[in-house]
Amino acid sequence: MGPTRVAILGATGSIGRQALDVVAANADRLRVVALAARRNADELTLQAERFGARAVVYERDGGADALAALATAADVDLVLVATSGTDGIEPTLAALEAGKRVALANKETLVAAGHLVRRLVDGAGDRLRPVDGEHCALWQCLLATRPEEVGRVLITASGGPFRELPLDELAHVTPEMTLRHPTWRMGPKITVDSATLANKGFEVVEARWLYGLEYERIGVVVHPESLVHAMVEMADGSVRAQLAEPDMRLFIQYALLWGHAPAPTRAMDWTLPRTLRFAPVEAARYPCLAAVLETARSGSLAAMIGLVAADEVAVERFLAGEIGFGEIAVYLHRGAALGRAHGRSAEPSLAEIRHIDAEVRGALRAEQVLR
Numbered sequence: 001m002g003p004t005r006v007a008i009l010g011a012t013g014s015i016g017r018q019a020l021d022v023v024a025a026n027a028d029r030l031r032v033v034a035l036a037a038r039r040n041a042d043e044l045t046l047q048a049e050r051f052g053a054r055a056v057v058y059e060r061d062g063g064a065d066a067l068a069a070l071a072t073a074a075d076v077d078l079v080l081v082a083t084s085g086t087d088g089i090e091p092t093l094a095a096l097e098a099g100k101r102v103a104l105a106n107k108e109t110l111v112a113a114g115h116l117v118r119r120l121v122d123g124a125g126d127r128l129r130p131v132d133g134e135h136c137a138l139w140q141c142l143l144a145t146r147p148e149e150v151g152r153v154l155i156t157a158s159g160g161p162f163r164e165l166p167l168d169e170l171a172h173v174t175p176e177m178t179l180r181h182p183t184w185r186m187g188p189k190i191t192v193d194s195a196t197l198a199n200k201g202f203e204v205v206e207a208r209w210l211y212g213l214e215y216e217r218i219g220v221v222v223h224p225e226s227l228v229h230a231m232v233e234m235a236d237g238s239v240r241a242q243l244a245e246p247d248m249r250l251f252i253q254y255a256l257l258w259g260h261a262p263a264p265t266r267a268m269d270w271t272l273p274r275t276l277r278f279a280p281v282e283a284a285r286y287p288c289l290a291a292v293l294e295t296a297r298s299g300s301l302a303a304m305i306g307l308v309a310a311d312e313v314a315v316e317r318f319l320a321g322e323i324g325f326g327e328i329a330v331y332l333h334r335g336a337a338l339g340r341a342h343g344r345s346a347e348p349s350l351a352e353i354r355h356i357d358a359e360v361r362g363a364l365r366a367e368q369v370l371r
């Protein structure tokens with residue numbers, strides 16, 4: 001069998017670039033045949049030349065249809081969906097429908113459309129490979145377990161850059177301070193979501209769709225060192241944990257090769273004296289996590305679609321200096337309420353998801369920013 005032929009959507013982003021490093025280091029097993037970005041045609045062209053792949057620029061070459069065509073092309077075996085935002089939904093569904101394997105980094109797809117993904121594939125596995133670190137780690141911890149042996153799963157959160165900031169200073173943090181994440185280098189949207197912990201809320205929802213667990217069985221633990229990525233608490237109380245240096249290439253490689261292989265990252269250094277700290281999430285510090293979890297537990301998928309749309313608007317506005325850090329949570333609650341109001345069915349179709357998404361963005365963008 002020849003190398004797996006891979007399409008990378010979001011090739012010019014943080015995950016996309018690291019994925020190209022992984023492909024280059026595993027040229028005998030992986031070959032990139034197609035790449036896509038939103039607008040960065042210059043970098044994408046250079047990448048395409050270097051890897052001998054074709055390139056699709058979303059804004060230039062036909063939007064969602066062009067992405068879906070790329071994700072379902074006959075010469076593609078595996079699609080890495082590493083776009084930011086909700087544009088990942090259509091190509092993910094199209095690729096799964098066409099029988100492709102999908103390595104999914106884009107979490108918005110599962111958070112807004114997990115129910116549609118589940119109709120095509122029975123959660124995480126060879127056909128739907130989680131790239132998000134906690135979920136890839138969970139897969140590793142859950143290997144060789146029987147469902148009745150698993151008590152609950154725990155995903156860890158570094159706590160972001162404001163874990164120790166006095167609470168009354170949170171309202172005044174700047175975009176620049178927020179973009180300085182202590183342990184991970186990522187794109188701007190997910191970096192802000194990691195400071196508010198909305199990201200961790202999204203990961204709980206991702207875990208629900210990937211592993212078919214009820215929300216009561218998915219916990220979040222603060223762990224500032226970001227060495228333990230996820231844990232599984234077994235029925236008897238013993239715990240399996242996955243540890244690795246915080247480097248996304250490890251998870252990207254696991255997903256692309258679907259197993260452990262020599263990695264281009266540092267292994268854990270056991271000669272260093274190291275402390276692993278764990279703590280519960282401080283509710284008052286992270287109202288965005290509470291907003292996501294409350295919406296998730298309400299069971300309204302329309303509300304969650306609205307919340308995801310509102311988070312994108314809020315993060316854009318926060319980064320543009322138009323709203324304060326503390327206002328992001330207010331947007332999430334507003335988005336959930338608007339989403340719920342625009343929802344028509346218990347399990348929204350793709351067209352309904354797009355409708356709710358557009359209505360919520362439209363309503364929030366039309367509001368004056370009072371500053």
Ligand code: NDP
Pocket residue numbers: 009010011012013014015016036037038039040041058067082083084085087105106107108131132133184185186187188189190248
């Ligand atoms: P970045 O902002 O760094 O990169 C986003 C990439 O997606 C860019 O290549 C961008 O192209 C491309 N893109 C955006 N919209 C489209 C579109 N409609 N069509 C084609 N390409 C598009 O994001 P990250 O790499 O940080 O994150 C990507 C996804 O992975 C997110 O959903 C994030 O939550 C998730 N994730 C990221 C992690 C990380 O460590 N970075 C960890 C776990 C999950 P262009 O450059 O032209 O704008």
Ligand code: MG
Pocket residue numbers: 132133134203
């Ligand atoms: Mg993660």
